[in-house]
Amino acid sequence: MSIHSSTLAELAAGLRKKAYSSVELAKLYLDRIESSQSGLNAFISITREEALAAAAEADRRLAAGEGGPLTGVPIAHKDIFCTDGVRTTCGSRMLENFVSPYDATVVSKLKAAGTVMVGKTNMDEFAMGSSNESSYFGPVRNPWNTALVPGGSSGGSAAAVAARLVPAATATDTGGSIRQPAALCGVTGLKPTYGRVSRYGMVAFASSLDQGGVIAATAEDAALMLGAMAGFDPNDSTSVDRPVPDYTATLNDSVKGLRIGLLKEFFDKGLDPSCEARIREALGVYEKLGAQLREVSLPSLPLSVPTYYVVAPAEASSNLARYDGVRFGYRCENPKDLMDLYCRTRGEGFGAEVKRRIMTGTYVLSAGYYDAYYLKAQKVRQLINRDFERAFAEVDVLIGPTTPTPAFPIGAKIDDPVTMYLNDIYTIGANLAGLPGVSIPCGFVQGLPVGLQIVGPHFGEARVLNVAHVYQRETDWHRHVPDAFK
């Protein structure tokens, strides 16, 4: 078996056994990243020099018998996380030359854990998109078929892990941006509970929904990464002060008697029948392991996409007001006055989808429309939240599809925002209610991976990862790698 097809856990073990050094691993993955770049475009920045220095330091610690379980493993960060001294573009022209003066908490925690950053992954501009086509740095391509999208907004992280350009990468999820690309690329993507992972230094999109997480090959790898990323941070006012369990300790817990809820609203007419067949097969695996399946209904859930497309743009329009061409970021040429500076900087610095969301948000918050749109959406958000609360009184986890279809062609939906938004129909609910969710590969439809989504109650990451892991013990879908990257 080639080294690059190893999981993060296997690489960590290999480093301790001195099967290879951290520097050797970093070089191996950097070479893979560089040679794939023209085909996949999964990275915005490749940080060879910094990576080799960090890997040499990790090798010194390993030789001295120091370090933790992640010391020396190469990872990538989504280019939404600030990285001290390395540019952080958020996929936008606005931040094309922005060099972060500090590390995001996620980045500093993973650095302290000894991981080696090899680069920053491509993404939809300001994390606004479901196809990675809105990046200023060009679309990412799906490693399973480069004519198709990898999903978004964490499309670079998902494609990079799927092609084994890195064993794991950080990602963020505001409406499905970890789980949807993980599903479309056939990898494991974990969105933690809102407040579990610090948002400090993670470029803000919609602050009541944004949550950092991870994309990796397996649930075990996601558990290792989450353990290093999670925890209270005084620099994030919505960070939750609650102990971080050892997520790897409960991975093998039995699922006998586990109550699995099937959301009636997820098995609707919009779900591709071939994808549904893969999901039903996966449910059969859980039944064989002794879990109980029962149908549950969340009647308000069909309103989650329209709710999101009021709340998220409203928060985005406010968050993105900071890009004014004065303190950092892009500035237009020869502004004639301050208003011209603001308007042209923002008109030229933001791409089409970002401008669309800023304008949508501005409209729904404007005088006379606030109650009809924003307040109404916040109330429907509460209804959806209550639906989930009721469901989790009856079941331990909810399982269903991550997306209605497998990956679609680049260009197919880019001109029709509402159709694009409906890609996230099964993922947005968890964001509105702040719940943890994971997507794992559960088979293929015409050569394209299908994702199974497992959603748990607040702070149920350990359970969600446990449910994902027992499935991955029974199946090998997570071991499949596209031919071109074997």
Added chain:
Amino acid sequence: MALTREQIESIAHLARLQLQESEIPVYQQSLSSILDFVSQLDRAETQGVEPMAHPLPGLAQRLRPDVVTERDAHERYQANAPQVEAGLYLVPKVIE
């Protein structure tokens, strides 16, 4: 719901976005279709429902002692600014 050209121009002004002439009809069409789509929310019965601003109810804003916790790093931060002079951000003249 169809937004007029004037409405798009007004929203863009509020958002401080200069649009190209060719962008206006595109946003007229797409914002109108987004607003039509979100108008489904009207169907929901929300009388007496408390609006939800945040997914973790009961999480209160934390306060901290009002003491200096960071060192001055303005030169480092201003290295990202488009135009700086003597530690000040430069913008076009505002007052004649």
